[in-house]
Amino acid sequence: MEDLAQAAIDAALDVGATFADVRIENTVTTIIEITDGVSKDSLASRLKGAGIRAFIDGAWAFAQTTDLTTGGMRETGESVGKLALATKTKVAEKFEMEGPVFKDRVRFKVKVPFADVTFEEKMAYVKMINDQARSFDKRIVNTRTVYGDLWTERYTANSFGTSVWMENSLPRVISVSTAKDGSSRQRSFKSFGIRGGFEVYSLERPQNLGEESARNAIDLLSSVAAKGGTYDVIVDPVLNGVMVHEAFGHACEADNWPAHTTVLEDKLGKMVGPGHLNLSDDPTMEGQRGTYEFDWEGTKTKKRLLVKGGILRELLHTLETASRLGMEPNGAGRAQSFMFEPLPRMSNTMMEPGDWDVDELMQDMGTGMLLCNFNYGYTEPSKGQFMFQASHGYLIENGEIGQMVRDVSLAGQILDILPKIDAVAKDFEMEAGTCRKDGQMVPDNSGGPHARIRQVPVGGM
Amino acid sequence: MESQLLDLAESAIKKAEALGAEQAEVYIGSSKSFSIDVQNNAIKSARNKRDAGCGIRSVIGKGIGFAYVTTLQDEDISEAAEKSVRLARSSIEDPDFESLPRSGGRYPTVSGLFDEKINQLSSEEAASLILRAVDATKNELSEMKMAIEARLIASSDFRAIVNSLGIAGSARGTTLWLYTYPTVKEGTDQTSSYEFQLTRNLSEIDPEWIGYTSAHNAIGNLGGKIIKSDDLPVILAPLAVGTIIGQGFAGAVNAEEVQYGRSYIADAIGEEIASDKLEIVDDGLLPGGLGTRAFDCEGVSSQRTEVLVEGVLKGLLHNSYTANKEHVENTANASRPSYAGTPSISSSNFVISEGKGSLDDLVEETERGIICRNTGDRPNMTTGDLSAMVMEGLYFENGEIQHSLKNTLIGINMRDVLLRATRIGGDTRSIGSVIAPSIVIESAKITSG
Structure with missing residues (x-):
């Protein structure tokens, strides 16, 4: 990643930019939605690419590319540098960029990485929460449970010399219950999300989120x-x-x-x-x-x-x-x-x-x-x-x-x-x-x- | 390029089928955009974006899996195909799922979706358009203390949808979005306003109108006051109609929300749910419309669907899943944000029929009430309760504007919004894919303090 980022930064500086930075990202997500006991959406994604900025005299330019080769990065770096130069002629307020330099590599350790858990295991957790809400009360007429996990690695480099790699891992779960009694219809939305791996879903609140939203929807039936x-x-x-x-x-x-x-x-x-x-x-x-x-x-x-x-x-x-x-x-x-x-x-x-x-x-x-x-x-x-x-x-x-x-x-x-x-x-x-x-x-x-x-x-x- | 992407889609289908998918669907999206930002009255940055990716839906039995990737590289598409098949296998089968849509023959011809002038817009032309809008804003604000933000985005995109049941469609489109957002200060008073155009055709853009209108409204918003809380008539100007009806009602006639019992208009087909003055169609074929398309996001031929006729609810908006579930006609309202999402349902062009008269005429006739020019609020879709902040609004009395409003909320249920919409203006404009005039709501609870 370091070499790819440097190729883009050098190309932007070569055409005249005074500052340039690059973010290279690789993100993997899973989203699983179960509604009323059956799968509604099961989605996996990979985001892979780089965003490049160039700056001169108060003018910014930005471009992105998914061509993560040295040639692709150099080409995008050069074009974003030229765009910053073209923008400069129309800028009214000039200023310079300053900033500290950081070099680091931050691993984020989790107990159970999302990648080590099968889709079946994730599905079973979502079904458990969905069933919890469905069986809470017969007045619950619709239950949506949405599971989302995200793992990302991100490398940032700039022309001051900053070079930082870090990763992050974010689990989230949402439970939405709809209750109906006569003509009254109420909906409750509850969610939970902190930082960590799949082990987070074993905590008390995410283990009981279906019940929490169902109870709130039933309570709302008597609200005004x-x-x-x-x-x-x-x-x-x-x-x-x-x-x-x-x-x-x-x-x-x-x-x-x-x-x-x-x-x-x-x-x-x-x-x-x-x-x-x-x-x-x-x-x-x-x-x-x-x-x-x-x-x-x-x-x-x-x-x-x-x-x-x-x-x-x-x-x-x-x-x-x-x-x-x-x-x-x-x-x-x-x-x-x-x-x-x-x-x-x-x-x-x-x-x-x-x-x-x-x-x-x-x-x-x-x-x-x-x-x-x-x-x-x-x-x-x-x-x-x-x-x-x-x-x-x-x-x-x-x-x-x-x-x-x-x-x-x-x-x-x-x-x-x-x-x-x-x-x-x-x-x-x-x-x-x-x-x-x-x-x-x-x-x-x-x-x-x-x-x-x-x-x-x-x-x- | 286009035939290459269609070939790529065909080969992705084969990948998913080879891995065990009984049916597969591939959506390839490729777009480029150029944008310019203005901050504090001057150009500050420019952006060049190219985005291309692939979404794959696989079906095994009644289980469905979806995966996407932000590149069009072979190994990434293979990974997406493999994940979508694995997800289809591990998902809980949905007994109501029947099939992906089948090809229904030729697509209708739609016009005005692609403008070569937008596709080829140079950075100089783009800069000139946005600076004209900024100059028009400055002109109107003349000597006042001001800070103008503005943005122009010119985009062109290509999308291809192919499935294993014979669907194969591709289309190109362009859009140009230009807005100005001036902040004005007078003594300790500070406010702002916003005006925009979003169109598929460069010749429709009027930078001077955008700049002038945003500045004129910003001046009008100075000196905001509260009023005595009361039940008052509310004139929703087109921007507010775009949010309250365009999202708050279009979302309620989404067949999926109705089928799940989550919509406030559940079970009301054929009933008179609105004032007889209110007529709404969802028109996927409107020439040059922002929501116009020959086929929806599952590749089904677009159509014109009556939603409200003389206040009677005629139909809901469907995609293939909800239509199959109820054995009714698919209205081709499948939508997805791009290759990066599963098909859901949304309106295409949500068109509210116009009546007569300008906003001034409506104020004169209504005598006393408030104008809500803009709000960011949507109703609770299940109960229909709407509590909306007046982001930009005016109080009028004896048919004349008195002052702008601050700290003011409108409280009303959406069912009453529909029933009390007894006077429709003739000042139709497009707010993205919503085409709307001003609407007078006879009475709503106004809280101000």
């Missing part, structure tokens, strides 16, 4: 649609993670600064939330879905303290954003595959625990809503606006959990929401997810403790 209005709410750890991700994390991605597309542009070093609030993004956590040792540009990762003591302290950087803003690169450059360019992205994103007891928090609130789990969320940092949806929740009256509600949406402004967080509990939990930005999907993870937010608009029917 929430009544829209402004409420005090407590978000559970999973939804808190989604809130930190959507309402704040995206706005901290440093590509927003040169582009002038975040409402946080003037807030670096300033108070953006209460003094007790700490938000971070940490790709160095052990064994999590968003964990990686080196990013897709070959930069060593470190924990990012986005908000410390209520002050916006750190951003998520690629080599470009760190160079342009004169800050330290922190390894946040991620790409979906060799077919894409790295962008500043989140990894394991969280609100750090506080000192409240969850029960105390509920008692102290009196009346409001407890919002749990998530369906989805999205944000537009340039408008400062975000929304996310809890899959379900409960009305809180006199500090006690009451009626179950479903599909509760919460909308708000990035700059308004953090100051409204007035109490943070001491529990902590994270949940696997997948984040989309600019058409690129990457595996991530987010979470936190229970937290209380005062007076937010909650959508209802």
Whole structure:
């Protein structure tokens, strides 16, 4: 791989580029879906190719190739170098690229590699989870179980001299149950994903995920649609993670600064939330879905303290954003595959625990809503606006959990929401997810403790 | 090149059959694209992408396996064939699976899918188009503090589908996508807007319109306010219709979702589920449409399918599996993202019939309510409950726009969206493969705060 990457880098530099980098990837995945007891999709794939970037005076060019021969790499390197040169004539903002050099080789050891497990064994696990959901209650009318495993090796090299090889292994399982009672139909989505090999599926939660989603779907049959209005709410750890991700994390991605597309542009070093609030993004956590040792540009990762003591302290950087803003690169450059360019992205994103007891928090609130789990969320940092949806929740009256509600949406402004967080509990939990930005999907993870937010608009029917 | 790829597909079928597949299907996709990005009002990067790969579906008994690879190299295709056969063997047989589709004779002729001018677009021409859109945006924003993002992507692709039951089709297509996304600032107020065109024909692209419209709407979005929460009429502008109806309703008439009992319109064929003003067809043959094709992703001849006629649900969207399962006509709605996925179901061109009048006319007639220009939200497909953030919207009173909206959510069930769509505008536009005018929803729960 080293020689192939060097051939492309040399070719790009030879035609005039001042910086070039290469990612060579080899990824193997299996996806197995069983619906109502029979195979729905059984899919195996191999992604194999290289992405090459060239840079000069503020102009970037990118190309990809699956021709992994010295000749193929040289040809693509040369053409991407020429494209950068052609682009340079139209660029308004000139800057130089800088960055540290890393050389490493990181094996990721797992107990049971996915490649050592037969399709039959994988199928048997998926069937077990699917049967679990189907047999949970006769009101369960549809069950989908989706198994996904991914093993990847990635080599990154650049013209500064960085040369990093690493591998990763990510198991995931999803269980979706639909329940029907009379005319009421409800659906529950549950998933599990960390970092590891096939042994992960033997853990307690992935062994019981079918039951977990089926139980939740049955519970939802007695839920009601929430009544829209402004409420005090407590978000559970999973939804808190989604809130930190959507309402704040995206706005901290440093590509927003040169582009002038975040409402946080003037807030670096300033108070953006209460003094007790700490938000971070940490790709160095052990064994999590968003964990990686080196990013897709070959930069060593470190924990990012986005908000410390209520002050916006750190951003998520690629080599470009760190160079342009004169800050330290922190390894946040991620790409979906060799077919894409790295962008500043989140990894394991969280609100750090506080000192409240969850029960105390509920008692102290009196009346409001407890919002749990998530369906989805999205944000537009340039408008400062975000929304996310809890899959379900409960009305809180006199500090006690009451009626179950479903599909509760919460909308708000990035700059308004953090100051409204007035109490943070001491529990902590994270949940696997997948984040989309600019058409690129990457595996991530987010979470936190229970937290209380005062007076937010909650959508209802 | 094209006959070479068809030969490659034929040989991949033989590989899978030799390994034990009773039926096999091969999808080969090959595409190239050129794109340019603008950041902070100036060109920043360019991209040249070539992608070619192969997906193989193997059938043994009633077991199905699928594998794909991102190259067209012989050893990789052999590995994919071998894995698809192994997966077919180890999968749990599906009693409802009958067969891959058989050849139904000649494909219909469709027009306007390939434009040589897009295929041959030079980097200079591409740069000139995107800079014209950026200049038009700047012009409209004149002295304001602004940061314009924009992107142009010109693509051309080739796809071939071959199966062991006589299906053999290949087709070429082009698309051009151009958008501008200006962020504007006024004092401490900051907002943005987005406008785009996505077309198969270069002559339809109007960079000045894209730039002007995005800038004009961004200015209109400044000064967002909340309103008193209430039940109010909502005018969904075409972009919002594209999301709420184009995804939220098209996804509900997906036969697979209905068969599994996961759709909010389950068991409603022949029933009046919508206002009699609402008429929708799925038209795979629309000249030049983004979703137009002579055959679907399983190689079945495209057609025009009535979905809603005077508010009555006429039919669902099928692929070969769901049609065989119910012994009904296959509507040729099999879709897949590329060679890298198994066939599912989606609409081709989802066409909503237009009524009369501009957006201004609808505002004047409706008197008081909100316009939702854009939202990113889709309903819960099982319950139909929709809670949508107004990403760009305006409040109007006495038939006149008052101000833009912030922190505002629309709450309504999709069944009520359909029943309360009592006034359809005449301002039809294409939003990708959805063709839609503005639609007035008589009443929805508006929460703002």
